[in-house]
Amino acid sequence: MGKKRREHEEEGTLKDLLQDDLVKQLQSKKADLKKQEEKRKEEEKQKRIEERKQREANKSFEELLNDSSLDWENFKK
Template sequence: MSKKKQEAGTLGDQLNADLLSKLQSKKTELKKQEADREESERLQRIEERKRREANKSFEELLNESELDWKSFKK
């Protein structure tokens, strides 16, 4: 039984070094692609928010204002 264990080894031992390095580089590449996609989505949300803000009417901006206009009356 111990002979079988020694022959089997670990998965890392069974894979050759070249294949292991290819898998690790692919993993790194996929992580970078995911980070780039998330950054792109974040920038797109910011741009969309700016467009909505620029297209608001005066009434919408006034309604969103936190100022109490009555306190400025004398």
Template sequence: MKNKNKGSLSEQLNGDLLKQLQDKKSTLKQQEKEREEKERQKKVKEREEREANKSFEELLNESELDWKKFKR
């Protein structure tokens, strides 16, 4: 009878531990998604700030248009 009780207690502990681990896994996955989204938003903001702070010369140099064609 002791073995039977011990086994069920062991199974219950394993079940509780498994549930805790699964909860922790889902929490960590959610935290990772949030971290990745914050990082993505940070990169977008930095890129927008760099674009906004470019000088006319930088924008002109990056342009794909051939300005010589428009020269008279």
């Protein structure tokens, strides 16, 4: 087991084996992909908000009345 441990220590990590510029490129790519993912999620969120607004704007009077939290029985008296 001691021999395997020494071999592993001599090998180092993947970061140590790669060239510095390649590591920087990979880190840059990772950051770009993360930004793209965040942008995509934000666009999807805005799209859902817009769709909800459109559905709300296109509701009929009956749908608006049914969604109302007012209790119309109180106004009959």
